[in-house]
Amino acid sequence: MAQKLVGQRVKRVEDPRLITGTSHYVDDIHLPGMLYAAFLRSPYAHARIKSIKADLALQHPGVVAVITGKETKDKCGTVPCAAAVPDLKRPTHYCLALDRAYFVGHPVAIVIANDRYTARDAVDLIDVDFEPLPAASDPEAALKSGAPLAHPEFRTNLAFKTEGADISEIFKKADKIVKQKLLNQRLVPCAMEPRGVIAHWLPGEQQLTLWSSTQIPHLMRTQVALMLGFPENRLRVITPEVGGGFGSKLNVYAEESLLGYVSMKLKKPVKWIETRRENFTGTIHGRGQVAEIEMAVKNDGTILGMKYHIVSDLGAYHQLLTPAMPILTGLVLTGSYKIPSVSLSVSGVFTNRMSTDAYRGAGRPEATYMIERMMDRIAQELKLDPVEVRKKNFPKPEEFPFATPMGVVYDSGNYTLALDKCLELIGYQKFRQEQAEARKQGRHIGIGLSCYVEICALGPSPAMPAGGWESATVRLEPTGKVTILTGASPHGQGQETSFAQIAADELGVKLEDIIVVHGDTSIVQYGIGTFGSRATAVGGTAVYEAINKLKAKGKKIAAHNLGVEENAVEWDGSGFAAKGQGKRLSIGEIALAAHLAKMLPQDMEPGLSATHFYEPKNFTFPFGAHAVTVDVDIETGAFKILRYVAVDDCGKVINPMMVDGQVHGGIAQGLGQALYEEAVYDENGQLLTGEFMDYALPRTTHMPWIECDRTETPTPVNPLGVKGVGEAGTIGSTPVFVNAVVDALAPFGIKHIDMPLKPEKIWRAIQAAKRA
Amino acid sequence: MGHKIQLTINGNSAEYEVEPRMLLVHFLRDHVSLTGTHIGCETGICGACTVLLNGEAIKSCMIFAVQADGAEIITIEGLAKDEKLHAVQEGFWEHHGLQCGYCTPGMIISGVQLLKRNSDPSDEEIRHGLVGNLCRCTGYQHIVEAVRYAAKKTNEAATKEG
Numbered sequence: 026m027a028q029k030l031v032g033q034r035v036k037r038v039e040d041p042r043l044i045t046g047t048s049h050y051v052d053d054i055h056l057p058g059m060l061y062a063a064f065l066r067s068p069y070a071h072a073r074i075k076s077i078k079a080d081l082a083l084q085h086p087g088v089v090a091v092i093t094g095k096e097t098k099d100k101c102g103t104v105p106c107a108a109a110v111p112d113l114k115r116p117t118h119y120c121l122a123l124d125r126a127y128f129v130g131h132p133v134a135i136v137i138a139n140d141r142y143t144a145r146d147a148v149d150l151i152d153v154d155f156e157p158l159p160a161a162s163d164p165e166a167a168l169k170s171g172a173p174l175a176h177p178e179f180r181t182n183l184a185f186k187t188e189g190a191d192i193s194e195i196f197k198k199a200d201k202i203v204k205q206k207l208l209n210q211r212l213v214p215c216a217m218e219p220r221g222v223i224a225h226w227l228p229g230e231q232q233l234t235l236w237s238s239t240q241i242p243h244l245m246r247t248q249v250a251l252m253l254g255f256p257e258n259r260l261r262v263i264t265p266e267v268g269g270g271f272g273s274k275l276n277v278y279a280e281e282s283l284l285g286y287v288s289m290k291l292k293k294p295v296k297w298i299e300t301r302r303e304n305f306t307g308t309i310h311g312r313g314q315v316a317e318i319e320m321a322v323k324n325d326g327t328i329l330g331m332k333y334h335i336v337s338d339l340g341a342y343h344q345l346l347t348p349a350m351p352i353l354t355g356l357v358l359t360g361s362y363k364i365p366s367v368s369l370s371v372s373g374v375f376t377n378r379m380s381t382d383a384y385r386g387a388g389r390p391e392a393t394y395m396i397e398r399m400m401d402r403i404a405q406e407l408k409l410d411p412v413e414v415r416k417k418n419f420p421k422p423e424e425f426p427f428a429t430p431m432g433v434v435y436d437s438g439n440y441t442l443a444l445d446k447c448l449e450l451i452g453y454q455k456f457r458q459e460q461a462e463a464r465k466q467g468r469h470i471g472i473g474l475s476c477y478v479e480i481c482a483l484g485p486s487p488a489m490p491a492g493g494w495e496s497a498t499v500r501l502e503p504t505g506k507v508t509i510l511t512g513a514s515p516h517g518q519g520q521e522t523s524f525a526q527i528a529a530d531e532l533g534v535k536l537e538d539i540i541v542v543h544g545d546t547s548i549v550q551y552g553i554g555t556f557g558s559r560a561t562a563v564g565g566t567a568v569y570e571a572i573n574k575l576k577a578k579g580k581k582i583a584a585h586n587l588g589v590e591e592n593a594v595e596w597d598g599s600g601f602a603a604k605g606q607g608k609r610l611s612i613g614e615i616a617l618a619a620h621l622a623k624m625l626p627q628d629m630e631p632g633l634s635a636t637h638f639y640e641p642k643n644f645t646f647p648f649g650a651h652a653v654t655v656d657v658d659i660e661t662g663a664f665k666i667l668r669y670v671a672v673d674d675c676g677k678v679i680n681p682m683m684v685d686g687q688v689h690g691g692i693a694q695g696l697g698q699a700l701y702e703e704a705v706y707d708e709n710g711q712l713l714t715g716e717f718m719d720y721a722l723p724r725t726t727h728m729p730w731i732e733c734d735r736t737e738t739p740t741p742v743n744p745l746g747v748k749g750v751g752e753a754g755t756i757g758s759t760p761v762f763v764n765a766v767v768d769a770l771a772p773f774g775i776k777h778i779d780m781p782l783k784p785e786k787i788w789r790a791i792q793a794a795k796r797a
Numbered sequence: 798m799g800h801k802i803q804l805t806i807n808g809n810s811a812e813y814e815v816e817p818r819m820l821l822v823h824f825l826r827d828h829v830s831l832t833g834t835h836i837g838c839e840t841g842i843c844g845a846c847t848v849l850l851n852g853e854a855i856k857s858c859m860i861f862a863v864q865a866d867g868a869e870i871i872t873i874e875g876l877a878k879d880e881k882l883h884a885v886q887e888g889f890w891e892h893h894g895l896q897c898g899y900c901t902p903g904m905i906i907s908g909v910q911l912l913k914r915n916s917d918p919s920d921e922e923i924r925h926g927l928v929g930n931l932c933r934c935t936g937y938q939h940i941v942e943a944v945r946y947a948a949k950k951t952n953e954a955a956t957k958e959g
Contacts, residue, residue: 046833268899517897
């Protein structure tokens with residue numbers, strides 16, 4: 026029998042088209058007679074729109090139409106929010122602004138023209154009379170009385186508030202209470218491919234096709250159908266190649282409904298491709314949380330309880346999951362630790378800024394950053410080793426499944442194992458000796474740790490806004506080739522390869538005889554999509570279960586054709602064999618028999634295809650330990666990264682090369698937040714970091730060499746044992762940098778420095794400490 | 798409005814008529830249908846639109862098509878010869894140097910140029926050579942390995958031939 030492919034470093038089947046420039050992203054699709062759309066967007070965070078004069082634009086040669094909110098208000102619906110939060114204030118989010126604009130980038134009008142240059146020219150010819158209004162910008166300031174209101178009709182900027190439990194009795198038992206305020210700054214996801222939509226209305230067929238760069242084609246189809254009041258079964262959503270999402274395309278956007286409307290109105294295909302500036306102002310941001318934390322601890326490092334208050338900067342509107350982000354933070358608040366009592370309160374705040382929503386990790390990096398910073402703060406306050414404090418509070422392997430006070434049950438884990446491996450690889454004890462020596466010589470080196478746990482494989486449907494299952498159809502064609510239709514919609518994660526690996530092993534066919542199809546709602550059965558590190562754990566399991574169904578049928582066909590009882594045949598790795606008789610039928614031969622349908626058991630349907638909708642019974646909880654060492658130059662505040670070690674446990678690994686890739690990329694985004702990235706709005710709500718020129722993404726020279734290792738603790742939640750790894754790097758890495766820099770500066774007594782760790786900030790912290 | 802230019806793109810010479818303000822990248826994508834060259838920012842920062850112009854890697858969103866008049870251009874589509882991948886393309890496939898693939902064509906073209914200038918680069922030199930290309934997926938590590946692979950493979954082939 027051929028070697029199993031699961032667990033192997035299999036080269037990706039997606040790559041040949043991507044490395045030769047022959048794949049198709051939305052902007053690569055050209056339809057005859059296609060028109061181009063460009064948006065006029067508000068340059069103000071908050072403004073009254075007194076008038077819109079489009080005459081000059083309409084007279085411009087090549088311009089076909091100018092469309093404003095007055096026209097689309099009753100045609101394009103409102104932008105949906107699927108998050109359920111009690112007593113949530115919900116501003117009506119029309120697709121185009123009506124009499125007010127609520128954030129910089131708020132779409133006000135669309136120009137449709139014969140080509141993209143003309144469309145952009147004509148945007149500048151529209152005369153909008155904006156009357157700027159005071160804007161709510163900083164979320165903490167927005168909560169103060171008398172602050173400008175983001176939505177004056179609510180008379181407050183507080184969109185929702187949840188109160189925490191009273192745990193003051195627990196706090197009375199503490200030897201010490203460690204407090205810290207921590208900022209999790211706003212970030213811009215920056216997928217390299219901006220968003221884009223093509224809408225094509227076929228009046229004869231009464232069918233509307235939308236090509237969109239999205240992570241959720243089916244959910245998007247349902248929502249856009251509702252927005253347009255259009256029959257869902259006549260709406261086809263195609264996601265061709267998608268150039269990265271990271272959560273920013275896990276959404277339903279105004280442009281998707283608007284383009285559909287425009288195409289139906291003009292009876293022509295219409296394309297809109299987001300500019301990078303639009304991507305910065307009009308595609309969701311991530312994070313944006315300010316947290317005040319108090320930890321009640323014993324002198325030996327045992328944690329008794331935690332109070333946590335989040336101020337969450339929601340932005341002007343609720344996009345698909347906006348208010349759910351701080352709630353997700355709450356689910357994993359206790360991290361890798363046994364913390365018996367937790368009081369969590371959340372204030373969701375409207376600001377005149379772009380909405381925040383799911384960005385790689387979505388609420389969980391915020392929680393991990395907080396808890397991992399606090400573990401170091403506790404160690405610092407109690408003069409204990411940060412390793413010791415962490416280990417003291419870990420649940421032990423035999424305590425799994427482990428229920429946390431946040432209402433989730435961790436499936437499996439061995440946190441000490443991962444941490445020990447990480448410590449050994451980075452040489453923790455040796456580093457501490459070197460550090461002591463270095464300090465004597467006036468060098469400031471430091472080490473930062475993080476022990477993360479994340480919630481992956483989102484998730485059981487009762488815990489999800491729109492169903493948390495995933496679907497797969499596995500079809501054996503008459504020639505024995507295998508077609509897999511997956512409802513997950515991968516966009517860089519490589520599931521065309523990993524799903525084919527699973528199928529190749531289970532069916533005993535060659536990898537090249539399998540095709541994985543996704544991202545077309547007219548071809549693929551309803552699915553949920555790719556986000557929340559779910560595609561392999563949930564979607565891959567759906568593939569696995571569909572194959573089981575298909576093989577059960579195949580077994581019956583084989584027995585019938587071999588002339589034996591069903592219980593007399595067994596799977597031999599690539600077909601069914603009659604036990605002890607030397608007779609067998611390969612899965613390909615069974616497929617042919619199933620389609621010829623001349624020799625099928627009585628009453629059996631012809632064909633060999635099975636669909637499975639897999640509903641996970643729980644989330645999965647991958648974990649790991651990351652460590653970094655740094656050397657801080659106290660004269661400039663700049664620091665060098667010496668080594669980075671990542672030990673991740675994502676359960677069973679399908680393709681180690683792709684897992685490494687996910688870890689590396691995740692760490693790059695975590696490092697980006699820790700060191701460089703920051704969406705800065707000024708007090709008027711103007712975005713100051715609205716281009717790559719001002720918003721610092723990590724480049725090649727910013728990244729350290731990442732030393733990857735793993736432990737493997739399979740999940741009992743699904744039969745594959747896989748947990749998910751898409752967000753691990755981002756979740757695990759962010760706190761290690763701050764922990765390391767603060768550790769390096771321990772001789773100064775510095776307690777905390779907020780991200781991003783700019784040299785200037787570090788230098789100022791050193792100066793302040795010297796003065797103190 | 799039209800302005801006549803002559804270009805050799807991936808070995809094919811032709812005359813074209815373009816608007817003077819047409820960016821080279823839009824010209825390649827929309828007029829010559831070579832959509833392998835991508836647009837990530839239009840401001841010369843991300844490098845997704847990198848092509849070879851007379852052998853030099855340039856960001857094709859930063860020049861007008863008319864400025865390229867008379868030039869030889871190689872895009873990602875022109876890199877493989879007779880169905881055989883260029884060593885840098887092969888390296889990206891072998892070492893998983895890409896995930897979503899959007900930055901990849903520009904990244905590969907920059908890799909080709911860096912190996913032309915330095916056939917045996919250190920990791921640090923590889924990183925320096927690719928500093929003008931942004932990738933949001935990979936964390937760059939596998940890209941460095943991909944270029945390292947391509948250098949080794951090219952040098953081995955040269956030694957054999959030599």
